[in-house]
Amino acid sequence: MSKFEVPEVDYTRYSNRQLAAVPLAVLAVALVVLAGWYVMFGTPVSLGTDFTGGTELTVQTDTPRGEIDQAFEAEVLSTQQVRDPTSNNPTYVVTFGPETNGSTLNQQANNNLEPACSNPEDCEIVLSRQTVSPAFASGAQDTAILGLFVAFAGMSLLAFGLFRTFVPSAAIVISAFSDIVVPLAVMNLVGIELSLGTVAALLMLVGYSVDSDILLNNHILRRSGGFYESTKRAMDTGVTMTVTSMSAMAVMAVTATLFGIELMASIGLVLVLGLATDLMNTYMLNLSLLRWYELGEVTPE
Numbered sequence: 001m002s003k004f005e006v007p008e009v010d011y012t013r014y015s016n017r018q019l020a021a022v023p024l025a026v027l028a029v030a031l032v033v034l035a036g037w038y039v040m041f042g043t044p045v046s047l048g049t050d051f052t053g054g055t056e057l058t059v060q061t062d063t064p065r066g067e068i069d070q071a072f073e074a075e076v077l078s079t080q081q082v083r084d085p086t087s088n089n090p091t092y093v094v095t096f097g098p099e100t101n102g103s104t105l106n107q108q109a110n111n112n113l114e115p116a117c118s119n120p121e122d123c124e125i126v127l128s129r130q131t132v133s134p135a136f137a138s139g140a141q142d143t144a145i146l147g148l149f150v151a152f153a154g155m156s157l158l159a160f161g162l163f164r165t166f167v168p169s170a171a172i173v174i175s176a177f178s179d180i181v182v183p184l185a186v187m188n189l190v191g192i193e194l195s196l197g198t199v200a201a202l203l204m205l206v207g208y209s210v211d212s213d214i215l216l217n218n219h220i221l222r223r224s225g226g227f228y229e230s231t232k233r234a235m236d237t238g239v240t241m242t243v244t245s246m247s248a249m250a251v252m253a254v255t256a257t258l259f260g261i262e263l264m265a266s267i268g269l270v271l272v273l274g275l276a277t278d279l280m281n282t283y284m285l286n287l288s289l290l291r292w293y294e295l296g297e298v299t300p301e
Contacts, residue, residue: 006239008232011287015300019288023281027178030185037188045184048193051141053098053134055105058082058127060089061113068092071112074100082260089116091127093262102131144199151206152176158210168217171289175281176209183273192266201267205274208245212238212282220290227294235283246275 011019034044049056054077061068069076077095096105109126117123132140159172180202184194192198219234220227253268 006232006236009235009283011228011231011291013300016288016292016297018300019284019291023178023285026182026277026280030178030182033185033188034181045194046188046191047141048195048198049095049130049132049137050195051137051144053132053137055096055100055102055132056130057094057096057105057109058091058129059094059109059113059125060091060116060123060127061109061125062090062116063114065090065092068094068113072096072105072108074105080260080262082262083258091116091260098132098134098137102129105129140196144194144196148180148199148202148206151203152180155206155210159214162214163217163221165293167289167293168221171286172210172213172217174289175213175278175286176206178281178285179205179209179274179278182277183270186273187270190269192269195263195266197263197267198270201270201274204271205278208242208275209278209281212242212278213286216282216286217290220294227291231287238282239279242275242279246272249275 037046038044059068063071065079065081068079072094074096077097078093080093080095082091082093094109106126106129113125115123115125155176156169156173160169163169163172183202183205187194187198215238216231216234219230223230223233225233249268249271251268253265253272256262256264256268
């Protein structure tokens, strides 16, 4: 069985400022994207139906995808084709905004869309309907924000409780903050909306970030050996762990995309983005702060 070998990085070639420059620049760009999104759309991230309210219809129809929107009087926010493993007929998820009536949309779909079967009398067009009220969506949004805040605050308290010194603890907090902000910005750019599923992915990223950063800090600050020797030991475990998780999430994202499971594909992509960001932040930003704390300013060789 082949073993994943973590390459040894010659950190002596780079100063602390050079190591920190790239992750800080990426973080700055991400914050600019989120700020721009807030100015243009009123929220720093695009919100899904879970947080805005609205109706989703799952329909099977032979009507061409480009003509499905015309079957409804209400504005269609999105039309997503999905694969139904139980049927070979074309299946779509049609999403509407909060100011819509689910029963009316159901009736319009039955009246205006062509059935996707040879016998229309025995064929259902609307397979399912999910409606989220604006009041419920607002409550879900508040709960999600509170959950992220509590998770981040708990992670910060854990970091300061474990190391009880400012720089190592602050390095963990800054890295975790970037691990969340960067994926949020990329979600805006690639069209992934914030939903309960993607919030769960962000909460998972907080746990991944704390795990990898504490692993690095613990090897450097509490175990025997020189700084770079301890760094290599931490990387052997941490990089292997993170790359393995990234591979699993990438497979999940690709598989979900092939089967048209949009939520799982979004969760997988968010986790891949967040874990890649975590690698950068842990072994560049966090490491530069730890090296400055332990060794002071370093002149590149």
